[in-house]
Every structure is written in structure tokens, then in C-alpha cells.
Amino acid sequence: MKPTRLFDLIPYQIATYDKVIALSKKENGSWKSFSSRDVKEIIDNLSLAFLKTGVLPGDKIAIISTNCPEWNFVDLALQQIGAISIPMYPTITAADYEYIFEHADVKMIFVGDGEIYAKAKEAAGDRLIYSFENLEGAIFWEDFLAIGVNEDILRLEKAKELVNPSDLFTIIYTSGTTGRPKGVMLTHTNVLSNVMAIAELMTPEVGNSRVLSFLPLCHIYERTGAFCFMYLGFSIYYAESLETLGENMKEIKPHAFNTVPRLLEKVYDKIVAKGFELKGIKKSLFFWALNLGLQYDPKKKMGTWYNIQLNLANKLIFSKWREALGGEVMQINSGASALQPRLARVFWAAGIKVCEGYGLTETSPVVSASICTNKEMRIGWVGKIVNDVKVKIAEDGEILVQGPNVMQGYYRQPEMTAEAIKNGWFHTGDIGEVDGEFLKITDRKKEMFKTSGGKYIAPQLMENKFKESTLIDQLVVIGENKNYPSALIVPNFEGLREYCKHKEIPYTTDSEMVKKSEVVEKYDREVEQLNKYFAKWEQIKRFKLLSESWGIETGELTPTMKLKRKVIYQKYENYIEQLYQD
Structure with missing residues (x-):
């Protein structure tokens, strides 16, 4: 039963x-x-x-x-x-x-x-x-x-x-990126309906998996x-x-786990850093395999020659990646924020199936999820809308959700509940598009901003693209009501050390290196290269390199590793002002 x-x-x-x-x-x-x-x-x-x-x-x-x-x-x-x-x-x-x-x-x-x-x-x-x-x-x-x-x-x-199934069983106070947390009221039915929907998407063997x-x-x-x-x-x-995650992976040899993009980014950065440490033919083979993986699309026929090369890359290079995750992973579920498409490509190429999903605390949480098959996987999309959940896109692009997974409301906050749920539809605050059953997220409605010229900027989309650089670890795009967008950049210091070593630039400390003219000039070139992916009004005109990473303990990230933009703006107010001084 x-x-x-x-x-x-x-x-x-x-x-x-x-x-x-x-x-x-x-x-x-x-x-x-x-x-x-x-x-x-x-x-x-x-x-x-x-x-x-x-x-x-x-x-x-x-x-x-x-x-x-x-x-x-x-x-x-x-x-x-x-x-x-x-x-x-x-x-x-x-x-x-x-x-x-x-x-x-x-x-x-x-x-x-x-x-x-x-x-x-x-x-x-x-x-x-x-x-x-x-x-x-x-x-x-x-x-x-x-x-x-x-x-x-x-x-x-x-x-x-x-x-009763309709009874409240938990109130979850969302960490939030601004302001006081709200208490999300969820019933047994809310969460259990979601459990049944996502159970159908899990590929490890029922009853025998870890x-x-x-x-x-x-x-x-x-x-x-x-x-x-x-x-x-x-x-x-x-x-x-x-x-101890790496050690525990090797001990348990899991068949599946849930993660957030930030952790996958860190795994990828460590892998690339180790690749830079290699010498000669080993280093050449590593980056040949990596570049091959970055071209991969699980949904497309990549051609016979590509597949021959990929099989070789899997034996020589990618097999070691899988071993680092225990060697038996069949499915990794990624959620809570946007996954960089390049990470999805390279992990799928390596036989590590990263399945991106989308949801909110208010939706218990899953609205859509990727199915871990090449036929169903779409890079850059957050999967198919799950069973019993309905999605429609409002005129302004906002994603609206209806279904048994939608919360009962915010505890002791009826006005906020009425604002979030209108005419039976939960307003997510996210901007997206639907293609048949597939859903794509383009940005947070509240995070989008206008420049003084009246042009809209979608910062999350830009941030994900800029973080594809091996020299950039974290980045926030700013510029609301300003003439142009700017950015605060936390370098990937592993990548920066390797670059400095290659260019014979003496590396002292992180805080000194971000001020060195040779380093700033390199980031100028990096930003200029990545700006080509965006319209002229979206392009980053100025940036500031920071010497310390953002974290949960230091307050710039939520516990699910999303940027707390308001905190970052306040903390670096002086730097931001300098970016807009002529």
C-alpha cells in the first residue's frame, strides 16, 4: 500500500x-x-x-x-x-x-x-x-x-x-537572500506528491542502491x-x-547524490588545477580530453570520429574522475541555483550524469527535473515539468506554478501569502520559458535590473558565463541605475597561480596579486573576451578584483550557496562607488 x-x-x-x-x-x-x-x-x-x-x-x-x-x-x-x-x-x-x-x-x-x-x-x-x-x-x-x-x-x-495527509508537518524558514526569513508551511501531501514525482526520475536500482x-x-x-x-x-x-566528502565518496561508492552547482564548480576547478600540474604528454592528453568534453551534447549525435576520441578520453582521463566519486555514480541531482552548461557538458562526456532540476521551498521543492538519459537531457534547461505540476509563463516572463506541491502559505504572514499565490498560481519570482514539457530559467525577477539607459540586465546569466573562465571563481554583476554594468570578481587563485607561474610572474600573496598591474591586465583581457557573448549594453566595463572568497560563514552566501547580493553590495560599497567614478 x-x-x-x-x-x-x-x-x-x-x-x-x-x-x-x-x-x-x-x-x-x-x-x-x-x-x-x-x-x-x-x-x-x-x-x-x-x-x-x-x-x-x-x-x-x-x-x-x-x-x-x-x-x-x-x-x-x-x-x-x-x-x-x-x-x-x-x-x-x-x-x-x-x-x-x-x-x-x-x-x-x-x-x-x-x-x-x-x-x-x-x-x-x-x-x-x-x-x-x-x-x-x-x-x-x-x-x-x-x-x-x-x-x-x-x-x-x-x-x-x-x-491527515493535508495536515501541516513542517514550517521551513527560508534563508533568503534579503530580509527576515519567511516560514513556508508544507503538508504531508505537498512533499509526498513531490517524492512520488521525482522517484520516477531516479535511475539507480530500487532497493539496492547507496x-x-x-x-x-x-x-x-x-x-x-x-x-x-x-x-x-x-x-x-x-x-x-x-x-571529508572525497574520502566518504570512495568509502561508500554512492550510486547517487544531491548537490548544488557551487560544489560541482569546486570539483571541476580542482580537477583542472591538477591538470595544470601535469607535465608533457600527460598534460596534453588531459586538456585534449577536457576540450573534447566541453564540446559534448548528450542529445546530439556527435559523429563517429568524435565518439572514438571520447571513448579513448574516457579510458585515459575521465575514468579517474569517476573513481574520485567512488566509481559507481549513476546520477547526480543538481539544484538550488543555475548550473553552468559547460559543467553539464563535460561531466556527461565523462560518464557522470549531472541532472539539473528547478524548484523552491514553496513548491516542496521540485517543479522540473532532468531525466538521466541522453535522449531526454537538454543542456541549459532544467528538465521536464514533473507529474501533477503545471507551469505557465506570465506576460512579464515570470514562472507561475500550480499543483499539489505548492505550499499552504507563509506562517502568520497572510499578506505575503496573498502576494505569492494569486488566482491559484504561485508566483516564483523567476523568469523563464517553456518548450513543450521542458523548462528553462533565465534569471531571478528580483535580481534583474535596469541601467540608467533603461536597458535590462540579467545578472545570473552573465555571472554563469563569466565563471567559465579558469581564472574566475566568483563574480557579481552590478549596475542598477548606472551608466553601465560592472563586476566584483573573486579570482580562482589556483588558476591565477598557474598563470603567474607560466608567465614567470612571482606570486606573493592573494591580496598583493590582485593589485599587480600584470594580473589586472590579464583579467582585462579575460573580461573583454567574455563580453563578446553579450549585447553592448550588457558588457562589463569595469571590475574590481577581490582577495577573499565569499562564504556562508562570512555572510555573502546563503546555506545553499546562493549570492546574498544585498550583503555583498553593502560590504563592498566603497569599491562599487569607485567603479562609477570618472
């Missing part, structure tokens, strides 16, 4: 696959795993503990932790009794925690480690804090779990019967992904950290 509520996924998994490894994490140097039946027993006892301690349907419970099975345990246990989870990013500030605790009327808090506990404690007031680590001052989650052991299971069964999870579970992208993996009987392994 198909699940109708998200917590039904675990009994369904037991009945269909009875997994020996359903969830797993690295603990004290080895992998600690939980079977489907272990998960069921733990979430039942947790649900009973919640009931015993007075948690009622509709009560809000915060979860703040990096990815781990305990995250899933609390989430599923709350669902079974009709309580509402409030997942939060571990990286946000204590002030953000305090705002969300108050706005959502959070009753209790679960945290992952001591660092999160310290921030949560500062913001918690008199709320009880439970921890997945045994911390002084917090209640250890296993001690809380013990409260539910030997409690009356019939009480839980009655509580489960009262939970996935590695490292994107934050508090983001709906990875959370819906996890529910989908549970439904398909995939074993979910949680990476220790982003730093």
Missing part, C-alpha cells in the same frame, strides 16, 4: 525492502548503521516520549543539526503525533534563532553539537534543549528516547490515525530527497563534512 503521509514511508520500506542499512553515519572512525526496523522502533519510542512529555498536535519543535540519522528520527517521530518540525540551519546566528523561536512559538529544541547548543541556549529563553551529543546543560536525546520505551503503543497508533547525503537536511531539497530515497529503498549514508 502506497504511503499517504510521510511517516508511512518507514512501514512501507520495511514491507517492501526491509533494509539492513536504511540510515548510516560515521562514528568514531567507523560507519554506524540503522536498519528499517531499527528506525521504526526508534521513531515509535520517540513519538511515545513526546506524547508522555505533553507534546500535542500542532506544537512546534525545532531541529538544528548537521545531517545525521537522529535528525530523521526526531522529524519522523514528530510527524506521527501531528506535531510540527521547525528545521533550522546550524550556520545562522543566535539572533536568527531567537526570531524563529518566537515567530513559530517553538516549544522545545533539538541540537546537534556544542557549538549549536551555545547559540541556541542564548536564544532559547526557558525552552528545554535536547542534544544529539551528550552535552552538559542539555538533555541527551537517548535519555529522552528512554521515556518512550515500554509506553503504550496503542496510544501512538491512535495519534497516528488522527494525522546514496551519500551532505546538503543540509533543514533545506527542503535534501529533505524531500531523503524521503524519496527512503521510498525507493536506497541506503542513506551521511557524509562527515564537506571536507
Whole structure:
């Protein structure tokens, strides 16, 4: 029997696959795993503990932790009794925690480690804090779990019967690129409809595949992904950290994983940097294979001679790329922001199928997704609109969405809800186009701007093109109400070092190199070359090289690695002013 509520996924998994490894994490140097039946027993006892301690349907419970099975345990246990989870990013500030605790009327808090506990404690007031680590001052989650052991299971069964598919199960406060976060209200039906739609697009073998999870579970992208993996009987392994990702890939040999373009960009940049370190024939072969890959289009017949060369490149070069990802990856799902077309080309050429999708927290999240077959894959598009979801393009180009995946609204913000959902259509704020079932994103409506000459600029499209340069790591296009567009550029310092070495320019420090005239002149030429892809009014006239990368901790990126443009504009206000001084 198909699940109708998200917590039904675990009994369904037991009945269909009875997994020996359903969830797993690295603990004290080895992998600690939980079977489907272990998960069921733990979430039942947790649900009973919640009931015993007075948690009622509709009560809000915060979860703040990096990815781990305990995250899933609390989430599923709350669902079974009709309580509402409030997942939060571990990286946000204590002030953000305090705002969300108050706005959502959070009753209790679960945290992952001591660092999160310290921030949560500062913001918690008199709320009880439970921890997945045994911390002084917090209640250890296993001690809380013990409260539910030997409690009356019939009480839980009655509580489960009262939970309807249309009930709210979570409120997700979007990190946002500007302003206070909004609480997106999602029901079981919202997310489960999405789970069923994307399950049809997964290519690894049902019941026998492994996935590695490292994107934050508090983001709906990875959370819906996890529910989908549970439904398909995939074993979910949680990476220790982003730093150990390469090592964990080789250990687990995943068949699939979810990622964001920024991480794929970093993987690609590391691969290219290693290519530059090679000598002689090895270096020539590497860049021959790379250039071959950059021409690839999975949908086109590339010709016999091209295919012969590609087969050779796969044996000599690309096989090593696949080994670095564990050697068994069948599907990589990329979302949360736009993927550079060149990355899609080269990874597909290398036999690494990167499938781009599109969605928002408000749509649970998937609106469209690529199918991992050469016939269906379209470079530069975000796949086909998924089952039961409708899309239309408004007169101004905005993408409008309708379907069972669309949120109930923003918590305690009816005006914002009315602004977002009009006449039954959710207004995404993204600009795009539809060709049959296929969807393409061209830019964020709110990020587009006009120059003083009245010309529209779509910055995201330009930024993706400029980042194709091996010398550019990050870039933001600016120029609203100005005479011309300019850019703040963070160099790819690996590429810059290699360039300086090749040109016999002594490399000192990053901060000194971005000021050197020879380096600035090189970037002048690079920008001039890339400007050719754009109309005259779009072309970048001036730029400023920055010596420090933008990150989540430093505030310029959201937890899903999107640019926080407002923060960047404020931080570099003086530099931006200088770009427009004659």
C-alpha cells in the first residue's frame, strides 16, 4: 500500500525492502548503521516520549543539526503525533534563532553539537534543549528516547490515525537572500506528491542502491530527497563534512547524490588545477580530453570520429574522475541555483550524469527535473515539468506554478501569502520559458535590473558565463541605475597561480596579486573576451578584483550557496562607488 503521509514511508520500506542499512553515519572512525526496523522502533519510542512529555498536535519543535540519522528520527517521530518540525540551519546566528523561536512559538529544541547548543541556549529563553551529543546543560536525546520505551503503543497508533495527509508537518524558514526569513508551511501531501514525482526520475536500482547525503537536511531539497530515497529503498549514508566528502565518496561508492552547482564548480576547478600540474604528454592528453568534453551534447549525435576520441578520453582521463566519486555514480541531482552548461557538458562526456532540476521551498521543492538519459537531457534547461505540476509563463516572463506541491502559505504572514499565490498560481519570482514539457530559467525577477539607459540586465546569466573562465571563481554583476554594468570578481587563485607561474610572474600573496598591474591586465583581457557573448549594453566595463572568497560563514552566501547580493553590495560599497567614478 502506497504511503499517504510521510511517516508511512518507514512501514512501507520495511514491507517492501526491509533494509539492513536504511540510515548510516560515521562514528568514531567507523560507519554506524540503522536498519528499517531499527528506525521504526526508534521513531515509535520517540513519538511515545513526546506524547508522555505533553507534546500535542500542532506544537512546534525545532531541529538544528548537521545531517545525521537522529535528525530523521526526531522529524519522523514528530510527524506521527501531528506535531510540527521547525528545521533550522546550524550556520545562522543566535539572533536568527531567537526570531524563529518566537515567530513559530517553538516549544522545545533539538541540537546537534556544542557549538549549536551555545547559540541556541542564548536564544532559547526557558525552552528545554535536547542534544544529539551528550552535552552538559542539555538533555541527551537517548535519555529522552528512554521515556518512550515500554509506553503504550496503542496510544501512538491512535495519534497516528488522527494525522491527515493535508495536515501541516513542517514550517521551513527560508534563508533568503534579503530580509527576515519567511516560514513556508508544507503538508504531508505537498512533499509526498513531490517524492512520488521525482522517484520516477531516479535511475539507480530500487532497493539496492547507496546514496551519500551532505546538503543540509533543514533545506527542503535534501529533505524531500531523503524521503524519496527512503521510498525507493536506497541506503542513506551521511557524509562527515564537506571536507571529508572525497574520502566518504570512495568509502561508500554512492550510486547517487544531491548537490548544488557551487560544489560541482569546486570539483571541476580542482580537477583542472591538477591538470595544470601535469607535465608533457600527460598534460596534453588531459586538456585534449577536457576540450573534447566541453564540446559534448548528450542529445546530439556527435559523429563517429568524435565518439572514438571520447571513448579513448574516457579510458585515459575521465575514468579517474569517476573513481574520485567512488566509481559507481549513476546520477547526480543538481539544484538550488543555475548550473553552468559547460559543467553539464563535460561531466556527461565523462560518464557522470549531472541532472539539473528547478524548484523552491514553496513548491516542496521540485517543479522540473532532468531525466538521466541522453535522449531526454537538454543542456541549459532544467528538465521536464514533473507529474501533477503545471507551469505557465506570465506576460512579464515570470514562472507561475500550480499543483499539489505548492505550499499552504507563509506562517502568520497572510499578506505575503496573498502576494505569492494569486488566482491559484504561485508566483516564483523567476523568469523563464517553456518548450513543450521542458523548462528553462533565465534569471531571478528580483535580481534583474535596469541601467540608467533603461536597458535590462540579467545578472545570473552573465555571472554563469563569466565563471567559465579558469581564472574566475566568483563574480557579481552590478549596475542598477548606472551608466553601465560592472563586476566584483573573486579570482580562482589556483588558476591565477598557474598563470603567474607560466608567465614567470612571482606570486606573493592573494591580496598583493590582485593589485599587480600584470594580473589586472590579464583579467582585462579575460573580461573583454567574455563580453563578446553579450549585447553592448550588457558588457562589463569595469571590475574590481577581490582577495577573499565569499562564504556562508562570512555572510555573502546563503546555506545553499546562493549570492546574498544585498550583503555583498553593502560590504563592498566603497569599491562599487569607485567603479562609477570618472
